[in-house]
Amino acid sequence: MNLLEQNTGLYTDYYEFTMAQGYYLVGKASAPACFDYFFRSNPFDGGYVIFAGLDDLLTAVEHYRFGAEELEYFASLGLDPRFLNFLKTFEFRGTITSVREGEVVFPMEPVVRVEGTIIETQLIETILLNLLNFESLIATKASRVRIAAADKRVVDFGLRRAQGLGGVHATRAAIIGGIDATSNVSAAHSYGLEVSGTQAHSWIQSFDSELAAFRKFAEVFPDRTYLLVDTYDTLRSGVPNAITVGKELEQAGKKLLGIRLDSGDLAYLSKHARAMLDASGLSYVRIVASNQLDEYVIRSLMEQEAPIDAFGVGTRLVTGQSSAALDGVYKLSAFDGQPRLKFSENFSKITLPGEKVIHRFFNQDGMFYADGIALASESTLGVIHHPMFTEARSSLKGHPSELLMHTVMDHGKRLVSASVDDSARYARTRLAKLHAEHQRFENPHVYKVGISDVLLKMRTELINGFYENHES
């Protein structure tokens, strides 16, 4: 059922194949290359990203193959038979070094490094970008919803307006970012998530009366009844009928679990519904609210002290509104043992050359202080420079540090396999170490990320070399 366990070779931009054929035919098939995955800005005008998609990526890379059908298709496109013969036995045998899934990361950081032959590192570009960009976007969105909802339960209801069947990855990422459960059966089945769901308006409408619809649902599911109370009139019909059924369940020795509000003013309705339930001795009945929720609406409901016990969040969560995409890129940082950079007239787009690592520095209280990007060959880091305004620097003396990146695939052999629960737990512990100022929705404080002396020197030399070549 997991889409990524099938031949994933076609989830690719066509230029990866034309380039791969080019490398093959010019005799560079086994030239070593190193690529970095990084993003340039935080989505949602926020202050951080929750990195997600790694486990799906490793699954996709493990299954990156070309079967007879794919090869026949390539032949029909006019690709070279010698290259197609090479693809027949192609498998990714490269090495991937990455931060952990669930890590809190920041712009410019090379969070994933892919090393191998130029062909294998190039071919996986598109699926890597697709999965990491999307899942990191949604995990980050979910973490914001989690922040707003504090310790209230949050359920993903988004599949119906997700962007196609990729909704399964949205749900996976949402759980990593802090959502508790999902309505998405496919995602729950593929990833072992808690699934949730009761009834829609159509159930209510299909009976002659709302009360009959409620009674029948309680009869079929006496131990798990939530009732949707807004089909006709929430406070004059839905809640009174739910109370009637709640009392009937009590007489049968059962309990009504909750009611759901899916329209109208959720603050107003939840307060009145709560009062009506309490007045009937049903203070244990929970109130679930849904309808166009996101972190801002939930924050507003919390500020109004709306007595809502659980939130159902859909479209805006699974599509990552209002950002829609993380701007992650995959750039060549070394080729044939030599560091490479992409120059740009837009200086913020000049890439960082060489094989790099990320050092994270902590305050004495264990909170994140700053991150330093350095070459893998550097053993210690005493100072970091601002990546663009390089005269600005910060001393890291006295701050304990750790390396954030680990080998997750070694010459094609997968070394790690994180469950969604593992990654969600890790995200939670890491976000707890990020100061609240960086988590703020409005104008978050910018987390400090710098580059090492040695990396700065390498970049300067490559840029100077570029000017020498191009200034006439």
Added chain:
Amino acid sequence: MNLLEQNTGLYTDYYEFTMAQGYYLVGKASAPACFDYFFRSNPFDGGYVIFAGLDDLLTAVEHYRFGAEELEYFASLGLDPRFLNFLKTFEFRGTITSVREGEVVFPMEPVVRVEGTIIETQLIETILLNLLNFESLIATKASRVRIAAADKRVVDFGLRRAQGLGGVHATRAAIIGGIDATSNVSAAHSYGLEVSGTQAHSWIQSFDSELAAFRKFAEVFPDRTYLLVDTYDTLRSGVPNAITVGKELEQAGKKLLGIRLDSGDLAYLSKHARAMLDASGLSYVRIVASNQLDEYVIRSLMEQEAPIDAFGVGTRLVTGQSSAALDGVYKLSAFDGQPRLKFSENFSKITLPGEKVIHRFFNQDGMFYADGIALASESTLGVIHHPMFTEARSSLKGHPSELLMHTVMDHGKRLVSASVDDSARYARTRLAKLHAEHQRFENPHVYKVGISDVLLKMRTELINGFYENHES
């Protein structure tokens, strides 16, 4: 390879199963039901929607099954064994009536009607909403890009930032909306689309010089060389090197097809690049531009008369920015032969009851004039009422009309199969009949959609019945 040809039964919200089990256990398994798919507002602050996703939906419905693995999973969730036994042989045997894929449609119109048993019509809700909402969103976005680009070639480059593997549906929909080709190999293969792609910056960076990289690419692909000219310095390095290779190709009896600009000011760079190419006798070399394009940026480039021959459009196309989702819903309109509506304190959300059709009325010049929603039992339509401010009405006398909806699946048997080309062609011919005022990006003129006398009367009676039941 087509994801929708596998068992698609799990692409569902869990409440569809709890409701289905409920219907089964209360003895309503074969009760007849009718659902409408409609949306409430046009995306992108636009004036219309291009309906897409129907062909994928029919494929998904044909393959809507539950295998042993799925049933075992449901058993683990505690669903009833009798219901699971029923699901074992479940197939959709209902009837689907729909407007054609590629049709121009408007808010409130019941563009798809699903009839069958309550269980089968309910179970397919989520995948129907997922595919129709997403593909219609992207087809509509693509049609806006097409309007801006006039007759210039437009290629989809979006897979790397699409929302997961659902990117294949985005590409399909983009072609229906008017995009010419795609970089997405999986979508091209699944749907028979034209695929396109040449090289990334990494190809250029992997050689010791840009000129060497260009030469090698031209050597491998002498008949299809496009050169990416912005890796180092577009006008001082990229274009001069492309001209050198263009002249070398001429000497070999070949032609350089084009150059691609992927950063910087595309108007400025394209004008200068064009002048440099022309001055070198390479006026046949085309200029392709990409980088964060959408309908607004393309319109601006066209207004500046930037000499760009083709546009590559990515993220903003395949994620449907800035709307991210079409707000389509699926509502019960009849049950057991009786019309049903969902009441709402938000009057714009009160649904239209009964089995309905859409009449489209034309002006004498063949352009669309107005649409009327009527009951299927009505033979003619002389007047339509505004769906909310019902005293306002329009006469349709003298306007020729046609019925927009057709049976596309009859008791489980699929009757139509539209290729992407068919649907794209149809969308083009239909959009040509929509007045330009409705296609305008800013404050488009609202197209007239009304309801028939008979439908209005049915709704009024049901609403009156509701008040009588709930006014105490």
